[in-house]
Each structure stands twice: as structure tokens, then as C-alpha cells.
Amino acid sequence: MRTVRAVTVTPGVADSLELVEDQPEPAAEEGAILVEALAVGICGTDHEIIAGQYGEAPPGERRLVLGHESLGRVLEDPTGTLQPGDLVVGIVRHPDPVPCTNCAVDEWDMCRNGRYTEHGIKALPGFARERWRLQPRFAVPLDRSLGQVGMLLEPTSIVAKAWDHVERIGHRAEWQPRTVLVTGAGPIGLLAALLASQRGLVVHVLDLATTGPKPELVRALGATYHSTRVDDLDFDPDVVIECTGAPKVVLDVMCKAAPTGIVCLAGVSSGGRTIDFDAGALNRSLVLENNVVFGSVNANRRHWDLAAEALRRADPLWLASLISRRVPVSGYADAYVPGPNDIKVVLEFAV
Structure with missing residues (x-):
């Protein structure tokens, strides 16, 4: 055998x-x-x-x-x-x-x-x-x-689904998003930024790293790299793709989104950590500003096909990097x- x-x-x-x-x-x-x-x-x-x-x-x-x-x-x-x-x-x-x-x-x-x-x-x-x-x-x-x-197709399918659902939710009303914040510059975050840039949006990526390849990979997409706190950003994003799963970042981006903003949680938290947080203030913000927070994981065949097309359109040197x-x-x-x-x-x- x-x-x-x-x-x-x-x-x-x-x-x-x-x-x-x-x-x-x-x-x-x-x-x-x-x-x-x-x-x-x-x-x-x-x-x-x-x-x-x-x-x-x-x-x-x-x-x-x-x-x-x-x-x-x-x-x-x-x-x-x-x-x-x-x-x-x-x-x-x-x-x-x-x-x-x-x-x-x-x-x-x-x-x-x-x-x-x-x-x-x-x-x-x-x-x-x-x-x-x-x-x-x-x-x-x-x-x-x-x-x-080609092995990047699986993580790309994850963010293809995230973007698919962001856009479905966005079209609940007249929707003209301009600014995107991606938190986390690992593979998922960078690929989420790639798909945002392919949509012609103004892309910002936030990550703790100040050295290494991440800042340049972000800039190569025409995006802006930040290594600061979410609270210190001088804009309110229309869309957030949260890829860290870090509890503090998750809560911060919920509060940072613009009115009618959409926050997609694509990172998974490990749990076991408690943070003092004003849940009432978050509730008030989400309700009065018609914001949406949703989780996204995995992908179906439609998203895999969308991901394959996104990779085909991407700069091969950037992908290789x-x-x-x-x-x-x-x-x-x-x-x-x-x-x-x-x-x-x-x-x-x-x-």
C-alpha cells in the first residue's frame, strides 16, 4: 500500500x-x-x-x-x-x-x-x-x-466573507462609505486592507509594531499605518475590520465608528480577561448612531471564488512579500x- x-x-x-x-x-x-x-x-x-x-x-x-x-x-x-x-x-x-x-x-x-x-x-x-x-x-x-x-486563498476567503457581509449590511440604507480602519496587521488584517484598497476606499491600518515589514506592507497598498491607540486616531471610520481579538481594541473600535458605521469582528479573543467598561455608553452610541457590530468567521464557496479573483487582481510582488x-x-x-x-x-x- x-x-x-x-x-x-x-x-x-x-x-x-x-x-x-x-x-x-x-x-x-x-x-x-x-x-x-x-x-x-x-x-x-x-x-x-x-x-x-x-x-x-x-x-x-x-x-x-x-x-x-x-x-x-x-x-x-x-x-x-x-x-x-x-x-x-x-x-x-x-x-x-x-x-x-x-x-x-x-x-x-x-x-x-x-x-x-x-x-x-x-x-x-x-x-x-x-x-x-x-x-x-x-x-x-x-x-x-x-x-x-495560492495558500493565501484561505485567509483571503475569510476577509472576502467579512466584506461581503459588511456591504450587505451597509445597503440597509443609502451607503457611501469612505474610510476604513483595519486593526491588526497580521495576514488577515493585511488581506482585509488589500480588499478595502481594491474597493477604492481610504484605508487605515493600526498595529502595535513599529519595526519589521508591516508598516511598509501597509504603505505599499496606499494605506496609512498607525501604531497608536484607537482613541488617538483623528477620524471616525465608516467601516472597521477588527482582526486582533484584543478585548480593549474590540471595545475601542465599537466606540470609534462613525454614525451608521459598521464594525466587523474577525479576530477571536482568548477570554479570561476582565475590563472595566461603560456598557451603557456603548449601548447609547450604537442605538443613537444606528451602528452595527457583527462577528464573522469562515467562508462559503462564493467567498472562496471572490477571494480567488481578489488575489488574481493583486500585485503579485506584494502578495509574495x-x-x-x-x-x-x-x-x-x-x-x-x-x-x-x-x-x-x-x-x-x-x-
């Missing part, structure tokens, strides 16, 4: 990261499209799973293959959906088996009962293995120009150790 190398963990067991040399070849039941892995991106979710905070192995398995930010090359597709040699990315979340009302119409990002599954996270093997399989409905083709940066390090799979352990100036670390399986 043919085997593949795969990066795995035992869910719930801290520091169980291991490169397994004899992982079984992906079963045909996983999907008709057979893909050669090129690379996977690494993000905070992977670090949290490695720390044993969450993660769920597939039924009957003890270990979980990591990797949800994929990039691969099609080896075979008997359905004719894709051709051998095509670049492809796998959609992470699959709908629940019931399904709920949203999953039944392919809005699995809005699953109501929590029975969805996710590659490399929850009950589905991830993409950090030399070969993987996909069902056609979960395979997103990529332009060949994205052959070095988001990748701090490329680590061969033989050095996998180093890839999962965060560096002080890392934006996006990529684990490479093939070139």
Missing part, C-alpha cells in the same frame, strides 16, 4: 507534533480529485491545535493531519472538473450531515448546529500531506500566476515555531 508523509498531532495533547512517514494514501472516499501537495500556510489556529487547545481527529483515528491553508496541483480528476496540472485549493469547511437550514443551501460558514467538519481542524484530515483528495464542489481552481502564493519564510517539509518543526517578524510561514512539500 502506498503511503505519504504527513504533519500530524494527537488532538488535545500539547506538543504532539510529528511528521509521520507512512500515512496511508488518501482514500478514494475523500473525493475524486487527487492532488499533489505543493505547500500549506501556517496560522494561529495551527499553533492552538499543537498546544492541545482543540482539534478533533477523523472518526476512528487517533491523530489529525494538520493544514487548512492549502495549495496543490491536480494529478487526476475523472470528473473532468479540473485538468491534471491545474492549481487548486481545498475549501476547509464541509456542511453538517443533518443538514441545518444554512448548510442545506451551501452556506456552511453559517452552520447553526455546529456539526460541520473542517480539514485539519475538526474531524477531516488536513492538507499537510504529500497527496490529498477533494470532492469537486470543494475544489477552487487558481490562476497559474498564483503558483507561489507577505510570506516571511518557506520551510521544506523535512524541517517541519521549525515552520511551527513563530518568528518575531513573521507574517505568513509556508511549509513546502513540492516546487
